[in-house]
Amino acid sequence: MKRTILIISFIFLLVILCCVQYFxxxxxxxxxxxTDSNGKxxxxxxxxxxxxxxxxxxxxxxxxxxIFFDEKENNKFNPILFIPKYKxxxxxxxxxxxxxxxxxxxxxxxxxxNKFNLxxxxxxxxxxxxxxxxxxxxxxxxxxxxxxxxxxxxx
Numbered sequence: 001m002k003r004t005i006l007i008i009s010f011i012f013l014l015v016i017l018c019c020v021q022y023f024x025x026x027x028x029x030x031x032x033x034x035t036d037s038n039g040k041x042x043x044x045x046x047x048x049x050x051x052x053x054x055x056x057x058x059x060x061x062x063x064x065x066x067i068f069f070d071e072k073e074n075n076k077f078n079p080i081l082f083i084p085k086y087k088x089x090x091x092x093x094x095x096x097x098x099x100x101x102x103x104x105x106x107x108x109x110x111x112x113x114n115k116f117n118l119x120x121x122x123x124x125x126x127x128x129x130x131x132x133x134x135x136x137x138x139x140x141x142x143x144x145x146x147x148x149x150x151x152x153x154x155x
Contacts, residue, residue: 023108026047026049026099029047045106046067048064063083063084064082065084067081079092079095080092084136093117132144
């Protein structure tokens with residue numbers, strides 16, 4: 001009996017260790033909100049994470065903001081990623097499927113979703129990139145609306 005409990009405890013600790021190594025829990029951001037040009041709220045949840053990145057052959061800790069749009073909206077650009085320090089906006093590789101939602105908590109399943117494609121880069125899009133106007137200020141990020149986001153904004 002003691003041996004069985006010991007084996008189960010060991011397996012449980014091993015699973016927890018693997019989860020800590022590969023999963024990331026995102027922090028809810030209550031200091032930010034997403035609004036249209038009229039100040040009306042857009043249905044979305046905002047989270048942040050800290051990612052260790054290799055920039056110019058140096059490891060750097062980078063703060064990122066992720067916006068997950070409402071489940072009802074059919075938005076292929078979900079979640080959107082902002083990196084304020086580098087004035088970048090992108091779409092997370094693997095999309096929303098790379099995350100598990102537990103109520104208000106979000107768990108990132110793999111390191112794959114640390115990668116992203118810039119929404120301002122025309123290389124990845126057939127016509128023009130969805131974001132062509134973006135301004136980063138100290139407490140505000142402003143960008144043009146696009147595709148699925150337009151259906152959430154009442155003009």
